[in-house]
Amino acid sequence: MWIWMVTAALLLLLLLLRSCDERNYFSTEIYEVESDKLEPEGKTVVFLSDLHDHTFGKEQSRLLEAIRKLQPEAILIGGDMMVVKQGVDLDATLFLVERLTKICPVYYGNGNHENRMDRDRGCYGDRYDQLRNRLSQMGVMHLSDQSCAFGDDIVISGLNLELPYYRKFSPEVMSPLYLQQRLGTADSGKFQILLAHSPLYFDAYAAWGADLTLAGHFHGGTIRLPWLGGLMTPQFQFFVPYCGGIFQKGKKYLVVSRGLGTHSINIRLNNRAHLVVVNLRRG
Numbered sequence: 001m002w003i004w005m006v007t008a009a010l011l012l013l014l015l016l017l018r019s020c021d022e023r024n025y026f027s028t029e030i031y032e033v034e035s036d037k038l039e040p041e042g043k044t045v046v047f048l049s050d051l052h053d054h055t056f057g058k059e060q061s062r063l064l065e066a067i068r069k070l071q072p073e074a075i076l077i078g079g080d081m082m083v084v085k086q087g088v089d090l091d092a093t094l095f096l097v098e099r100l101t102k103i104c105p106v107y108y109g110n111g112n113h114e115n116r117m118d119r120d121r122g123c124y125g126d127r128y129d130q131l132r133n134r135l136s137q138m139g140v141m142h143l144s145d146q147s148c149a150f151g152d153d154i155v156i157s158g159l160n161l162e163l164p165y166y167r168k169f170s171p172e173v174m175s176p177l178y179l180q181q182r183l184g185t186a187d188s189g190k191f192q193i194l195l196a197h198s199p200l201y202f203d204a205y206a207a208w209g210a211d212l213t214l215a216g217h218f219h220g221g222t223i224r225l226p227w228l229g230g231l232m233t234p235q236f237q238f239f240v241p242y243c244g245g246i247f248q249k250g251k252k253y254l255v256v257s258r259g260l261g262t263h264s265i266n267i268r269l270n271n272r273a274h275l276v277v278v279n280l281r282r283g
Contacts, residue, residue, distance in 0.1 A: 079111020
């Protein structure tokens with residue numbers, strides 16, 4: 001019996017060490033997206049999501065160095081850069097974003113944690129306003145149900161998903177008109193990028209007109225199993241297809257970050273932290 005107990009303890013220790021490694025060292029993955037709406041020279045963008053105050057080296061040195069080497073034309077942020085609890089600290093997020101602005105233009109979309117600060121002002125006071133003001137001072141485009149141009153051929157929109165769409169176990173079904181009501185009409189003449197924190201609603205995003213949706217939220221499924229993919233989302237859904245990677249329906253793309261950090265369930269197995277690079281090319 002003791003042999004089995006020792007074996008189980010060693011296995012658990014190995015899994016914990018593996019999880020620690022996967023939380024503290026990220027992989028950089030490059031995805032190719034083509035569209036005849038894009039200008040011939042193309043662009044390279046970096047996508048960050050779900051950092052949750054995690055750090056990679058002193059003062060984010062490893063993460064910043066990796067992004068600098070990629071030489072992107074833009075950095076897009078998909079939300080949940082901080083962990084929002086009572087007494088939320090914005091310093092780590094703002095420290096990183098300020099340094100990102102020295103590399104290239106930064107576009108920031110909200111996740112459920114940023115939206116929570118805005119929604120629950122009785123708990124978080126004016127922290128959301130502080131975030132918005134500091135981002136504006138840095139020259140960051142904060143896309144809260146807003147759109148802006150990126151060059152002559154691209155429009156970037158940031159969608160705020162309401163609380164029912166993050167509901168555990170049984171999230172809200174999305175109406176075909178939801179994005180229209182929040183963002184207006186997509187510009188069909190330009191390549192439309194949508195920052196939408198949850199990847200669950202790919203069909204609705206594509207129907208609205210998003211040529212490329214960038215999402216996160218699912219943390220890669222926490223534990224990734226061969227052939228089955230991500231085990232569980234933060235909303236306690238199991239084996240959801242869109243937990244990480246690139247997906248395509250016709251000419252519409254969805255790229256899902258496995259996230260750079262964790263919270264609540266601080267586990268990663270076969271699911272290394274994820275720095276996303278998207279090459280946008282005419283095709």
